[in-house]
Amino acid sequence: MPEPRPDIRPEPRLQIKNLSRFYEGRAVVNDVSLTVQPGQVTCLLGPSGCGKSTTLRLIAGVDHQDQGEVYVDGQLICDGASTVPPEARSIGLMFQDFALFPHLNVAQNVGFGVSGSKADKRQRVLALLKRMGLMHHAKDYPHQLSGGEQQRVALARSLAPRPKIMLMDEPFSGLDNRLRDGIRDETLEVLKEEGAAVLLVTHEPEEAMRMADEIALMRDGQIIQQGAPYNVYNAPADKQAAAFFSDINVITGTVHGALTDTAFGQFLAPGVPDGTKVDIVIRPQHIKIDFDRHGRGPNPTPQDGTPARGVVERARFMGNESLVEFRMDFDGSVMKATIPSVFLPKAGTALWLMIRRDRCFVFNHSKTRPA
Numbered sequence: 001m002p003e004p005r006p007d008i009r010p011e012p013r014l015q016i017k018n019l020s021r022f023y024e025g026r027a028v029v030n031d032v033s034l035t036v037q038p039g040q041v042t043c044l045l046g047p048s049g050c051g052k053s054t055t056l057r058l059i060a061g062v063d064h065q066d067q068g069e070v071y072v073d074g075q076l077i078c079d080g081a082s083t084v085p086p087e088a089r090s091i092g093l094m095f096q097d098f099a100l101f102p103h104l105n106v107a108q109n110v111g112f113g114v115s116g117s118k119a120d121k122r123q124r125v126l127a128l129l130k131r132m133g134l135m136h137h138a139k140d141y142p143h144q145l146s147g148g149e150q151q152r153v154a155l156a157r158s159l160a161p162r163p164k165i166m167l168m169d170e171p172f173s174g175l176d177n178r179l180r181d182g183i184r185d186e187t188l189e190v191l192k193e194e195g196a197a198v199l200l201v202t203h204e205p206e207e208a209m210r211m212a213d214e215i216a217l218m219r220d221g222q223i224i225q226q227g228a229p230y231n232v233y234n235a236p237a238d239k240q241a242a243a244f245f246s247d248i249n250v251i252t253g254t255v256h257g258a259l260t261d262t263a264f265g266q267f268l269a270p271g272v273p274d275g276t277k278v279d280i281v282i283r284p285q286h287i288k289i290d291f292d293r294h295g296r297g298p299n300p301t302p303q304d305g306t307p308a309r310g311v312v313e314r315a316r317f318m319g320n321e322s323l324v325e326f327r328m329d330f331d332g333s334v335m336k337a338t339i340p341s342v343f344l345p346k347a348g349t350a351l352w353l354m355i356r357r358d359r360c361f362v363f364n365h366s367k368t369r370p371a
């Protein structure tokens with residue numbers, strides 16, 4: 001057999017094209033397109049109310065789009081005119097509340113949607129119970145289980161019929177914080193073994209970065225950026241996208257000769273026309289700080305530009321880092337810096353801040369305040 005060519009992507013397991021859903025004349029899902037490959041986890045990430053769950057409902061077939069199409073393995077399963085019923089779409093669903101059947105025991109819950117002979121069904125249920133460490137709970141009822149165990153049963157039940165696609169809506173948000181990281185990792189391992197294409201909805205950037213092969217960042221019904229977590233974090237599409245993942249600092253300036261003059265020295269703005277107002281965005285962890293030397297800071301460098309002085313307003317210990325807020329001398333604005341390890345300067349201490357040139361983003365100025 002010829003080797004698969006690396007430049008040709010296989011047929012997407014899930015493809016949605018230009019999907020829109022209007023409620024009372026408002027586009028809640030607005031021209032959304034995305035693809036998910038088998039064995040890949042894509043996280044639909046965005047703030048509450050941006051249309052994530054509605055997108056999942058359209059794919060599952062429990063709501064109907066006004067425009068657009070959904071394909072599974074290249075087969076059209078719904079467009080404006082025709083629709084394959086939800087139970088025939090080979091889609092597994094998992095929700096925040098797990099929705100286990102209270103009157104069925106664990107083994108019966110897991111076996112609920114499995115078709116085939118009795119022996120096949122038994123084998124599949126046993127294999128999943130073993131894989132999920134649930135054998136000793138096979139005869140227990142959902143109310144006898146902890147939250148983490150119920151989550152595992154719900155995952156096993158959705159995977160039992162071997163769905164081609166798994167749709168997961170905030171599947172970890174009902175869980176205790178202490179358990180969550182471990183359960184996320186276990187879940188990811190099982191999902192990868194099963195090889196389904198996974199579309200997981202979350203409003204938590206950390207969860208998306210931990211789980212996703214790809215993140216689709218959603219805002220006001222639209223996908224505004226899609227890519228690997230590293231790229232979405234390190235090359236955000238705009239100021240709001242940057243702000244969704246962490247606190248940000250914003251310095252506004254005007255471009256002259258592809259350069260912007262600021263209190264932190266000049267920033268490159270290649271290709272930006274003269275006179276354009278820009279926002280220079282920097283995350284708190286990419287600010288360096290240095291001591292005050294009788295009113296002077298460190299010397300400027302090409303990597304970090306000119307230092308600017310600020311006075312500590314507040315410093316908070318955050319575990320493995322400290323968050324320090326400064327009132328800046330140059331315009332009275334507040335800037336935030338996170339500093340690894342324990343460094344808790346007293347309020348009123350003057351320090352010098354520098355901005356790592358390789359870690360800042362330059363966007364056309366927008367009035368939108370970061371969320």
Ligand SMILES: Nc1ncnc2c1ncn2[C@@H]1O[C@H](COP(=O)(O)OP(=O)(O)OP(=O)(O)O)[C@@H](O)[C@H]1O
Pocket residue numbers: 023024028046047048049050051052053054055203
């Ligand atoms: N059946 C409906 N009728 C009218 N409006 C609806 C309906 N379902 C959802 N909406 C509205 O559509 C918008 C998107 O809702 P959706 O639940 O998809 O968002 P979400 O991003 O999943 O948010 P959350 O994380 O809070 O669930 C919201 O403003 C919601 O009020």
